Each structure stands twice: as C-alpha cells, then as structure tokens.
C-alpha cells in the first residue's frame with residue numbers, strides 16, 4: 199500500500215497520546231472514522247497528519263471506515279477540546295469524546311434529522327387527491343397551507359414518506375432547505391432605569407470583541423428580561439446565542455419564555471435528559487447554524503456554533519456547572535474561555551455571585567453591572583426574621599411561631615413554603631447550650647463525625663480525634679450532630695394544619711418527566727396552601743403569590759467541613775427568600791436557627807450580600823483558600839482506606855521535589871470516606887499562582903500515572919482542577 203498516508207487519530211481511551219493509522223487518501227482534521235483498536239472496532243477522530251516515525255509501517259493498521267454524513271468537526275471545537283484537556287490534565291481522546299454527543303461516539307453512521315421542507319408544485323396544487331383518500335388528502339391539505347417537514351406530516355399520515363416519494367416522482371411536490379425566517383420579537387417589557395443602563399452597557403459591547411460581564415442583580419430584578427432584550431440584538435444581526443443554565447432551572451416555563459419572545463427563531467435545548475437522537479439533532483442544528491438559540495446545561499458549552507455572537511451564563515454561582523466525574527470541567531469557566539476564542543461578550547448573571555467571579559471583578563478581568571431593585575413595580579424584598587431555637591419547644595423540628603405563621607398565612611389565603619435544607623449535609627458536632635462546634639485545631643475546617651468509629655476527622659489536613667463525651671468549652675453533655683429530624687415533617691404538618699392543602703416537592707415526587715409540570719399547574723391554579731420541599735423549590739420558579747417561607751435545617755450548612763459551605767448556604771437562602779413577595783404581596787421569611795447571631799443570618803436579614811461576601815473573601819484570603827489560591831485535588835480510592843492513603847503518601851514524597859511554590863496538603867480521608875464499597879482519600883495541591891500550579895500538574899501527572907501502574911489494580915485515582923467540593 200505504497201500510496202497510503204498516515205493520520206493521527208484520537209480514541210476514547212484513558213491514554214494521553216493519539217494513535218497513528220493509515221488511509222488510502224488524506225483526511226481532513228476533524229473527520230470521524232472507525233479504526234481497529236486492539237481487538238475491537240473503535241470510533242476515532244482525525245487530529246492531523248502523521249509520520250510513521252519509529253513505527254514499522256507494516257504494523258500500522260488502516261482506517262476501517264470514514265463517516266461523512268457530517269462535515270469534519272470544526273477547528274474551533276477541537277481547539278476548545280485541546281484547551282480543556284490541557285487545563286484539566288485529562289486525556290485528550292477522553293476529553294474529545296466527552297465533548298461530543300453520545301451518538302457521535304459510536305463507530306457507526308448516525309441518522310441525522312431530516313430538516314428538508316416539502317411544498318406543492320403548481321401541478322400538485324391543481325390536483326387535490328379525492329377526499330376519500332384520507333391520508334393523502336391530509337398531507338395535501340397541510341402542504342397547501344405551508345411548506346412542512348416530514349416530521350410535521352407523519353402525525354397526519356404514518357405513510358407520509360411513501361406519499362411524498364410517489365408525488366416527487368410525479369412532479370407534484372418539491373423539497374429543499376427551509377427559507378431563512380426573518381427575525382421577529384414578541385412583546386417586550388419597558389425596562390426600568392437600572393435595566394436600561396445595564397442593557398446599554400452590554401449592547402455597546404456587542405460586535406466589539408471579547409468582554410466578560412458580571413450581571414449582579416437581586417432576585418426578581420429583571421435579569422432575564424435584560425438577557426432577552428440583549429439577545430434580540432444579536433439574533434437580529436443573524437448571530438447565535440448560547441445560554442447556559444443550572445440543571446434545575448431548565449423548566450418548560452423557562453424555555454417557553456425564550457421561545458415566546460423569539461417566535462421565528464429556531465431554539466434547541468441540550469441537557470443530559472435527552473435521548474441520544476434528540477441530543478444529536480440539537481447539537482447538529484447548532485453546529486450547522488440552523489438554531490439561533492441554544493439553551494442548555496453544562497454540557498451545552500461544547501456545542502459548535504459557527505455564528506456565535508453572545509454567551510449568557512445564568513446563576514453563574516451554581517454548582518451544577520462543574521462536572522464531578524470524568525472530565526471535571528467548569529462550564530462557566532469554559533464559557534468565558536470560549537467567548538474569548540470567539541471574540542464575543544459573555545454575561546455571567548447572579549443574585550449571589552461566586553467569590554471566584556467577584557475576585558475576577560476585583561482583578562479587572564470581569565466588569566460588574568448591578569440591578570439593585572425588583573423589576574416588578576409593587577414587589578419588595580421580603581422581611582427576613584430569625585427564630586431562636588435554643589431551648590425552644592418544637593414539634594418535628596417546627597417552632598410554635600412557625601406553625602402560627604403558617605396558620606395566619608393560610609387564613610389570609612396566602613401560599614407558604616416550608617423549605618428543608620439538605621444541601622452539604624455532613625454531620626458536624628455542636629453543643630446545644632453554648633454553640634461550640636467541632637473545629638480542627640490545625641486548619642480552618644470543621645471536624646466531621648464518623649459514627650461507626652466514633653472519631654472526629656478533618657477532611658482537609660487529616661487530623662483525627664475521638665468524639666468527646668461533653669462540650670470542651672462548657673462541659674454540657676448534650677452535644678449532637680447538627681441538622682436532624684425533618685423526616686416526618688410532612689405528616690406533622692398535616693396534623694398541625696388539618697385544613698391546609700399540602701404539596702410536597704422533592705426528588706421523589708418529581709421523578710418522572712411531567713411530574714413537575716403537573717405539580718406546577720396545581721401551584722399556578724392556587725390549589726395549594728403549603729408547599730413542602732427541598733432545594734428543588736429554591737430556584738428560578740416564579741410562584742407569584744408566595745407569602746411566607748419557613749426555613750428549617752439551615753444550620754447544617756453553617757458549620758460544614760467544606761470551606762465553600764457558607765457561601766453556598768447564603769446563595770441558597772437568598773434564593774429561597776427571593777421566592778417570597780414577588781408579585782403584589784410583601785413576603786416574610788422565617789429562619790429557624792440555633793445561631794441567630796451568626797454573621798450569615800445577620801447579613802441575610804439586612805439583604806447585605808456585599809457585606810457578607812467581603813467577610814467571606816477576607817476569611818479565604820487569610821486562610822489562603824480559593825479564590826485566593828489555585829487548588830487541585832488528587833483523589834484516590836480503594837476497597838481499603840489505608841491503600842488509598844499509602845498511594846497518596848508515596849506520591850506526596852515523590853512530588854515534593856517538583857513542588858516549588860506549591861503547597862501539598864494531606865493526604866486526608868475524603869469528606870464522604872466510604873462510597874459504594876470503596877474508601878476515598880485526597881491530596882491537595884495549592885499555589886498562589888495558577889500558572890505555577892498548572893506547570894506543576896503537567897510534571898506531576900505522568901508520575902501519578904506511573905505510580906498507578908505500579909499500584910494494585912483495585913486502586914483508582916482522579917485529578918480535579920479547581921475542585922468545587924473539597
């Protein structure tokens with residue numbers, strides 16, 4: 199095969215390199231192929247030409263098949279993959295295949311959605327089928343009204359495809375690409391002064407290259423309305439918009455709000471709940487420029503968009519933007535990189551921006567815009583009050599005041615929400631009398647109780663001590679884990695408020711696809727007095743008439759082993775509180791707590807995010823935690839904790855000489871040590887310089903890989919750059 203050319207091909211395997219194959223003709227970079235890989239047939243992506251180098255040409259295997267139903271993947275897409283692979287120190291092939299929709303990861307042809315439109319020719323129009331031929335008549339009638347896709351005709355006649363084929367042969371129909379629709383915008387709201395100022399600043403940045411904006415607007419301040427009016431300008435200019443939102447916010451109501459505003463603009467949604475075919479279709483529509491708007495969860499950040507004009511990341515602080523397995527990427531951070539690559543503006547919106555983004559504002563990398571008022575004329579921020587739970591009588595975790603407030607609200611015909619915080623629950627020991635909590639003597643983390651062993655452990659530095667029999671500060675013997683006893687809350691509420699119509703919303707009651715829709719309709723129809731629920735209820739939903747919010751178990755997020763816990767708790771409670779008093783009813787929020795003096799609650803009562811964020815930033819700076827250092831976690835797990843710890847211990851020793859300007863902390867058992875029969879530990883690398891950390895990781899990873907090859911087969915490891923859960 200003298201005329202063969204050599205190609206580099208990336209395959210979905212946990213190896214750093216790409217592989218050399220031969221082919222009868224050169225293939226452009228980005229071509230999808232099937233190649234032999236060991237004994238199997240694998241999907242590969244051509245990453246460039248290759249030279250056989252030291253390889254024996256006789257042993258280089260040929261490409262088996264070339265898939266050309268789609269053009270080669272665009273260079274800009276492969277560049278983003280290369281960046282993500284380098285930054286997260288993840289194998290290139292695996293990174294590439296993570297970025298592709300599942301359907302394109304298989305070594306086979308894919309079925310593309312048929313987007314052709316069909317219409318009647320003059321001859322077809324003159325010859326309507328007889329009314330007795332129901333199916334043919336229905337298809338003819340639909341086509342007489344407007345050009346249709348096959349997908350639109352199938353519901354009218356299952357045999358639509360055969361009918362069209364016959365008519366095409368007879369010259370009665372024709373088909374082709376749909377005519378480009380002109381841009382149309384539905385009714386807009388008149389912006390208030392603040393919104394106008396923000397829109398002007400953002401609109402001024404369009405078509406001016408890269409810029410990054412933090413839109414910091416309180417709940418209900420009309421951020422979404424600003425996005426919509428900004429998007430209108432981008433879409434009117436014929437460009438595409440990428441909108442990233444947290445998983446939990448991707449509701450039919452939200453999609454409908456975008457779709458209704460831009461009725462002629464094709465919109466696709468991308469998230470992990472789609473079938474492979476649906477996701478492929480949306481991805482390809484974005485890539486081929488057919489979709490004007492792509493709205494999706496974190497995975498949508500990889501969608502190729504040839505005419506990208508704007509990226510919006512809503513609720514930029516949300517943790518669901520970070521992938522917690524495989525390629526551990528942060529979609530917000532990749533979105534900013536991508537905006538830079540495409541030379542377009544990116545808008546990060548939040549009522550409670552992440553400390554990372556605030557630090558980027560401080561450093562001059564992002565510009566901040568603010569919305570400080572609720573957009574809806576009559577809506578006011580709710581009044582937030584604390585209920586001191588120390589030595590207070592309670593029923594199933596509810597204070598008498600809370601029950602009374604629920605009764606009053608029901609009598610006044612207002613809907614209430616009882617919110618149970620389950621976020622970040624890790625049992626920290628606390629004294630019910632003086633408020634002492636189990637802090638680590640060696641670092642600024644909290645010690646977590648491990649009941650089976652009756653030990654307290656630090657998950658940052660590894661400190662370990664027995665559970666004390668009484669409070670070390672005041673001697674009280676009644677010390678217990680924070681955040682218990684909310685299980686039977688619904689039953690208790692039913693007994694205490696016999697007249698109220700209760701609705702529980704959590705993962706269990708919203709498991710099926712349209713469960714949430716039905717529950718939402720009941721809420722909208724005002725068939726509910728008291729909603730009981732977890733985080734699912736906190737986000738983005740506009741319930742209109744929510745008058746009262748009672749928050750239980752917030753304290754468990756107050757003293758957690760994760761240093762980000764308080765930042766998250768503030769964001770969550772702020773969001774929950776934001777559900778109250780949105781329309782014309784002023785809202786009231788009651789937070790039950792054992793620590794009414796805690797700065798977090800005090801700031802929440804004053805609606806003082808800025809003040810609290812400053813306090814947190816100072817704490818992080820003093821402790822040299824992110825965002826005031828760059829961090830990466832090397833995690834290891836094994837059936838037995840001591841094997842994982844020993845692996846990391848050896849690595850620590852081996853990496854120490856490379857670690858100039860890097861602090862290596864640990865190893866320590868992970869927060870949730872045992873998971874699925876395996877025990878986990880972690881080693882933390884920290885540096886004040888992101889670049890230095892990156893450089894260190896490039897040198898460290900090959901050593902980790904070598905050590906893992908020598909270790910027992912049951913040991914697994916992973917690297918998490920910029921971890922969100924520590």
Ligand SMILES: Nc1ncnc2c1ncn2[C@@H]1O[C@H](COP(=O)(O)OP(=O)(O)OP(=O)(O)O)[C@@H](O)[C@H]1O
Pocket residue numbers: 387388389390393415416417418419420421422423424549573574575738739740776
């Ligand atoms: N200029 C305006 N005039 C009147 N009503 C407005 C205006 N802008 C937004 N609204 C209304 O105020 C409510 C909140 O607006 P929107 O959802 O855009 O705010 P948001 O900041 O995105 O809210 P969230 O904090 O829930 O994300 C919506 O009901 C919206 O229709």
Ligand SMILES: [Zn+2]
Pocket residue numbers: 638639640641642643656657658659660661
């Ligand atoms: Zn510690």
